[in-house]
Amino acid sequence: MKKSMGVVLAAMGLLGSAPAHAADTIKIGLMAPLTGSWASEGQEMKRNVELLAGELNAKGGLLGKQVEVVIEDDGGDPRTAALAAQKLSTKGVVAVIGTYGSAVTEASQTILDEAGIIQVANGSTAVRLTEKGLKYFFRTCPRDDEQGRVAAKVVEKTKAKKVAILHDNSAYSKGLADEINGLLKGKTNVVFFDALTPKEQDYSAILTKLKAAGPEVVFFTGYYPEGGLLLKQKKQMGWSVPFIGGDAINNPDLVKIAGKEAAEGFQFLSPPVPKDLDTPEAKAYVAAYQKKYGEAASSIYGVLAGDGFRVVAKAIEGSKATTADAIRAYLTTQLKAFPGYTGKIEFNGKGDRVGELYRVYKVAKDGSFALQP
Amino acid sequence: MEQFLQQLINGLAVGSIYALIALGYTMVYGVLKLINFAHGDLFTYGAYLGLTLLTSFMLQDRLGLVLGLGVLALMVMGLVAVVGVVLERTAYRPLRESPRLSAVVSALGGSIFLQNALMLIYGARYQVYPDILPQTAVDLFGVAVPVVRLAVVAVSVVMMAVLFLFVQRTRIGTAIRAAAIDQGAARLMGIDVNRVVQLVFVIGPALGGAAGLLVGLYYGQISFTMGWVYGMKAFTAAILGGIGNIPGAMVGGLLLGVVEALGAAYLSIAWKDAIAFVVLILILIVRPSGLLGERVAEKV
Amino acid sequence: MSWRLLALYLAGAAAVACAPLVLDAYWVDVLNSVGLYVLLALSLNLILGDAGLFNMGHAAFYAVGAYATAILNTRLGVPVLWALPVAGLVAAAFGAAVARPVIHLRGDYLLVVTIGLGEIVRIALVNDVFGLTGGANGIFGIARPVLLGQKIRKPQEFLYLIWAFVALTVFLFHRLEVSRFGRALTYLREDPVAAEGSGIDTARYRLMAFSLGAAWAGMTGSLYAAKMTIISPESFSFWESVVLFLMVILGGSGSIPGVIAGSALVVVLPELFRGFASARMLVFGLVMMVMMVVRPQGLFPLRSLRFRRRDAERAGVAP
Numbered sequence: 001m002k003k004s005m006g007v008v009l010a011a012m013g014l015l016g017s018a019p020a021h022a023a024d025t026i027k028i029g030l031m032a033p034l035t036g037s038w039a040s041e042g043q044e045m046k047r048n049v050e051l052l053a054g055e056l057n058a059k060g061g062l063l064g065k066q067v068e069v070v071i072e073d074d075g076g077d078p079r080t081a082a083l084a085a086q087k088l089s090t091k092g093v094v095a096v097i098g099t100y101g102s103a104v105t106e107a108s109q110t111i112l113d114e115a116g117i118i119q120v121a122n123g124s125t126a127v128r129l130t131e132k133g134l135k136y137f138f139r140t141c142p143r144d145d146e147q148g149r150v151a152a153k154v155v156e157k158t159k160a161k162k163v164a165i166l167h168d169n170s171a172y173s174k175g176l177a178d179e180i181n182g183l184l185k186g187k188t189n190v191v192f193f194d195a196l197t198p199k200e201q202d203y204s205a206i207l208t209k210l211k212a213a214g215p216e217v218v219f220f221t222g223y224y225p226e227g228g229l230l231l232k233q234k235k236q237m238g239w240s241v242p243f244i245g246g247d248a249i250n251n252p253d254l255v256k257i258a259g260k261e262a263a264e265g266f267q268f269l270s271p272p273v274p275k276d277l278d279t280p281e282a283k284a285y286v287a288a289y290q291k292k293y294g295e296a297a298s299s300i301y302g303v304l305a306g307d308g309f310r311v312v313a314k315a316i317e318g319s320k321a322t323t324a325d326a327i328r329a330y331l332t333t334q335l336k337a338f339p340g341y342t343g344k345i346e347f348n349g350k351g352d353r354v355g356e357l358y359r360v361y362k363v364a365k366d367g368s369f370a371l372q373p
Numbered sequence: 374m375e376q377f378l379q380q381l382i383n384g385l386a387v388g389s390i391y392a393l394i395a396l397g398y399t400m401v402y403g404v405l406k407l408i409n410f411a412h413g414d415l416f417t418y419g420a421y422l423g424l425t426l427l428t429s430f431m432l433q434d435r436l437g438l439v440l441g442l443g444v445l446a447l448m449v450m451g452l453v454a455v456v457g458v459v460l461e462r463t464a465y466r467p468l469r470e471s472p473r474l475s476a477v478v479s480a481l482g483g484s485i486f487l488q489n490a491l492m493l494i495y496g497a498r499y500q501v502y503p504d505i506l507p508q509t510a511v512d513l514f515g516v517a518v519p520v521v522r523l524a525v526v527a528v529s530v531v532m533m534a535v536l537f538l539f540v541q542r543t544r545i546g547t548a549i550r551a552a553a554i555d556q557g558a559a560r561l562m563g564i565d566v567n568r569v570v571q572l573v574f575v576i577g578p579a580l581g582g583a584a585g586l587l588v589g590l591y592y593g594q595i596s597f598t599m600g601w602v603y604g605m606k607a608f609t610a611a612i613l614g615g616i617g618n619i620p621g622a623m624v625g626g627l628l629l630g631v632v633e634a635l636g637a638a639y640l641s642i643a644w645k646d647a648i649a650f651v652v653l654i655l656i657l658i659v660r661p662s663g664l665l666g667e668r669v670a671e672k673v
Numbered sequence: 674m675s676w677r678l679l680a681l682y683l684a685g686a687a688a689v690a691c692a693p694l695v696l697d698a699y700w701v702d703v704l705n706s707v708g709l710y711v712l713l714a715l716s717l718n719l720i721l722g723d724a725g726l727f728n729m730g731h732a733a734f735y736a737v738g739a740y741a742t743a744i745l746n747t748r749l750g751v752p753v754l755w756a757l758p759v760a761g762l763v764a765a766a767f768g769a770a771v772a773r774p775v776i777h778l779r780g781d782y783l784l785v786v787t788i789g790l791g792e793i794v795r796i797a798l799v800n801d802v803f804g805l806t807g808g809a810n811g812i813f814g815i816a817r818p819v820l821l822g823q824k825i826r827k828p829q830e831f832l833y834l835i836w837a838f839v840a841l842t843v844f845l846f847h848r849l850e851v852s853r854f855g856r857a858l859t860y861l862r863e864d865p866v867a868a869e870g871s872g873i874d875t876a877r878y879r880l881m882a883f884s885l886g887a888a889w890a891g892m893t894g895s896l897y898a899a900k901m902t903i904i905s906p907e908s909f910s911f912w913e914s915v916v917l918f919l920m921v922i923l924g925g926s927g928s929i930p931g932v933i934a935g936s937a938l939v940v941v942l943p944e945l946f947r948g949f950a951s952a953r954m955l956v957f958g959l960v961m962m963v964m965m966v967v968r969p970q971g972l973f974p975l976r977s978l979r980f981r982r983r984d985a986e987r988a989g990v991a992p
Contacts, residue, residue: 039497078908082901083706086828087699103905106813110902114826132814169643169799171809171905195643195800199602201592204383204522205634206642212376225499229594236519238510256501257594408781464962471969473780474727478922481915482961489955605788605911612785647796650789657782658774 025068026061026322028053028312029088029117030305031098031108036076041100041123044302046071047293049097049309055288062316074099078107089115094322097308100301102126103171109137116324118331120308123301125247126175130350136324138331138351140304140311140342142271142358144172147246148179150269150358154244155180155219156187164192164215166206166230168222176221176246191215198226204233211239223248228257235262244268247358252298255367266363267372271300271342276359276371282341300342307340314338378516380638381631386522388630389529393584394607395614395622396536397577403553403617404566404573406473410480411460413604414487415453415578419585420595421491423449424502433505442590449586450579456487457578458571466570484600491597502593525591532580533623540619549573553617613653615666624664629653678930682843689836693829701828703944708835709897710936714920715842715929716889721918722927722975723855724882725862726776727784730791731890731917736798736909738764738891739898743812744805746898753818757895764891769884776879791914798906811905818899831900838896842889846929858882862927923964925971934972 030049033042053069061067070091074081081099085108088096096112099105100123112119113134121129121139125147130137155163163184167177174195184190192213196206207230210218218241220227227249234243235258245268255263272278274286274297285306289297297303315330316322331347338345346354360372394416401409426448427433433441464483468476510517540546551559552569560566588603589595606629614625629649636648656664693701717731738760745751745759775786801808818825818834825834849855857878860868869875898904916939924935942960946953964972 037497078905079706083699083702086702090697090699103810103907106903107901126810128810128813169809171811174809194641197643197646199596199599201588201594201599202383202387204386205380205637205645208376208379208383209638209642225594225596229592232593236508236510236521238517253499253501257499259504259593402781408784464966467966468969471965472926474922474926475965475969475971478919479962479965481919482958482965485954485958486962487958489952489958493952493955609785609789612782616781643800644796647793650793653789654775654786657778657786661778661782663782 025066026063026316027068027070027091027093028309029091029093029096029098030069030071030309031074031081031084031088031096032071032305033076033100033104034071034073038076038100041299041301042073042076044297044299045098045100045122045305048289048297048302048306051289051292052306052309052313056313062313063320063322067313074104074108076101076104078103081105081107082111084108085111088112089117093117094316094324095120095312095327097305097312098122099124101172102129102175105129109134113137118312118324118327120312122305122308126171127179130352134351136328138308138311138347138353140308140340140345140353141301142356143352144175145179146356147269147358148176148183150356150360151176151180151219151244151246152183152187154267154269154360155184155217158217158242158244160188160216162189162191162213162215164210164213164218165190166192166210166218166220166222167195168198168226169195170198170222172248173221173223173246177219180219180221192218196222196226198222200226201229202233203230204237206230207234207237207239211237211241215241217242217244219244219246221246221248224251224254225257228254228263231258231262231266235259242267247271250300250361250369252369255363260365260367263363263367264365268361269358270361271304271357272359272371273300273361273369274298274303277303277341279339279341279343281339285341303341307342307345310340311335311338311345375516376638377635378514379518380634382513382516382518382522384631384634385627386525386630387633388610388627389526390584390588390603390626391607391610391629392533392623392626393529393580393587394603395611395626396533396619397581398608398611399614399616399619399622400549400573400577402611403619404549404556404570405465405469405476407465407476408480408608409465409577410477410604411464411483411487412577412581413600413602413607414484414491415457415460415600416581416585416588416603416607417491417595417597417600418456418487419449419453419582420589420599421495421500421585421597422452422582423586423589424500424595427505428503438505446583446586449582453582453585454575454579457574457581460487460578461570461574488597488600495597497597499594499596502589502595504593506590521591525587528587529584532583536576536580537619537623545572609649609653613656613663615663618663618665621663621665628664681930686836686840689832693832698828701832703941705828705831705835705900707937707940708832708839709893709900710917710920710940711839711933712835712842712893712896713890713917714924714932714936715846716886716893717917718886718921718927718929718932719846719849719882719889720886721921722932723850723858723862724879726879726883727780728787728883728886729784729914729918730787730789730794730911731886732909732911732913733787733791733794734764734768734887734890735894735897735913736794736906737767737887738894739904739909740798740806740812740894741891742895742898743815743904746815747812748805753816753895753899754820757892760895761888761892764894765884765888767891768887769880772880772883772887776876776883788911788914791909791911795906795909795911798909806906809906811903811908813903815898815902815904817902825899835896835900838892843929843933850929854878854881919961923961923971925974928971928973928975931971931973931975938972 032045053067057066072084072088074084081104095118097120102124105121105124113136118136125141125144127143127145165177167173227245243266247270249268250270315327319326319330348354361369362372364370397412432445464479506521510519548564548569552566556566610625610629611622614621632652633649637645720726720728741760741763742756745756798806799809857873920935920939921932925931943957946956
């Protein structure tokens, strides 16, 4: 058996000892789910960051050096993410952009922090990620408690007396559901709070139970595949209670799965989708993206990764240094109202982005997502 | 009471799908004593092939809904059976005389291969069936039930009944049962065991493929990994009924579906699967060979 | 243990010990992953390979150990390495308790029961059972282990911790193989009826093997928790149990060197196949099928070396 181990070790040696590049470039890492369940998000993250890096280099780069983007696949899975972070930490990057998914991000956090590398996450909304006192962790996306606040407001606006909350027991979904549940306590009556099992197809048992509880509005905090099926099967049952969803619902496939009729009128919270970004710079950027890749940017998390890249570039330029401490100092104290494509960006001492980002969307009759005023 | 009835129907609908898939596990097991871990993926192939054929031929528009879907179902069952036979030839037959667990690993390898092949062909995103089924509901004991839901149950029950009659009443069916009891003796009686195995790998995958098509048509959304979820449930159902036993697979499937639905309704949705497994373990403690399985002395 | 095997082990140990000199942190971490899986697969091998009990829910015991460690460490402040034996005991007790009523089930029935146990444990963890497991979030903030005043945090440091435990395990399990217990298991697996007839208490030995396997998986869970510093239910899914099952059978059920090779292969192959990009798991599945067809007994099958060639010659029988 050790013979095969020997071969494997030799192979590892060959792969592992690729010579380090000379230090005439500034390396910025990108960790993204290029494969696995969230591959479509990961691919967009890659496109956004590569586009921006290209633009930056065309203008002369940073501090007179070119910027090199080092990309690692985290597969949307915590264990692979830990390996990816480990790999990035050996490649001399000054900062890492990414990744998507709170649990996945969490697996990489400590590794990068201990290695003294700045991390700017783009799709990791779990509250606790910034409550651990990690020095070098930032994120351009909002936190779940922020979304919870907006969600509770939307629910209150419906004036429903009985509310049902359904989650899918994933870290993100449960966190958001708890957040909303806590905020609604005392204001309205939460008559149902339970979790479905994701990746199944028949949710009629759950819907039947939900219906028996008699809610006037149902908030589902899970993802779009289950969301689509719930809407479809709800319609088949002939039940017309309004559903509201969280930002994991934001995917055009929702309407494909549910059917236009069943999806119509469904509301969800989300950061603005790329086509609804309103500043002139953002519009120009979205157009540049379209021109380069031949299709429109559809994921806001991709753009948030792009914004992550831009604040890091800004910090390196502003502090004229590439050390993690200098970048951190710049991001927390000097970066004020940075004109990000997703709105103004500022960070507090914990590394959280300050300011509101969530909007309310409603599925229109033709199946498109209409931004609500 | 209304909720109980509703949940019972919900459970039977899911359970009939489990039962259809469980038949494939149980038949293969009966003859080869092999857990065909790739069977769940054959079910997925049924769903994907069904989608492709449905959208490329649009039979339901040319031949009418019922006939069109009938022809579609036959085509899907035939194609999935081909995949099943090829799988048996390449991954299982060379291992017929090897330790049983080697074939299990080969089956797992086959499962991974089939699943990823599907992902490479169709992409990783969810695929969606066009909505072609009527959305009406009928009143049943004061409970509104979608017609399609009843149709799913009816189609599965009919297919199971046909299979049952086939196995019990025809000469070929008798050969299958004989090979399941004792391959050596069956061979001595002039039964071509290889043909029986091949036949089992036609029938099982065909039923699994039909279940895949039903799921696609009814739920609309399919993914290349769904075979694992359904496969595990169906395999559990086959064990619950007594693996190797055809009526057992049907009873096990329906029972598992009902236990899940009622568990979700009256205990907890989040614990639904755990409840189903606890029921399974309790039943096996009382009846170590499943509900309808024969008592066999341990032989490893 | 033959001299050849011993030489192989020593060469392997030397290769692992020198690995940080030639490999970067990433590959050292892959090696750590291999080490953890070797431990898990060896523990499963006791149950599956030696006792012949089809267990496809082994991740449950791994999870129990990891969570026991995490809870002891984050709630009571017990240092991780002190929690390790406790995690082993907890997992063993849990294994014995759940296996007791089902251990008599026939092969495939036991298989599905253990799948069920694994799922029940995972669902319980996800649903934050007793308010201790943190639900889907899992438990975070597990302290790094401290050994002889040295805090272990870098992959290279973990390499020595994990592989020292591997070496200890391999040594102990080889001793176990030739002990009364090990011989009883072999007998039981090869011919349960005859074994029972010669006075071996089947249920007792099987239960012991099950508990011992569970204990080792629990301790490995402890190491895993210490290494990751966060644990969550998704790390202990059904797929994890399936992978462990694969490693044992692929390597050669019952054979310690075989199981080590099987684990290394299953961890390293998908990494080496990264060049195939999206097709890498397809290739992996194909390799599994081909490997089983070519070597149905596993890579390094267990040889019953009770009778050697010269024994046969001495008995005057042609080999």
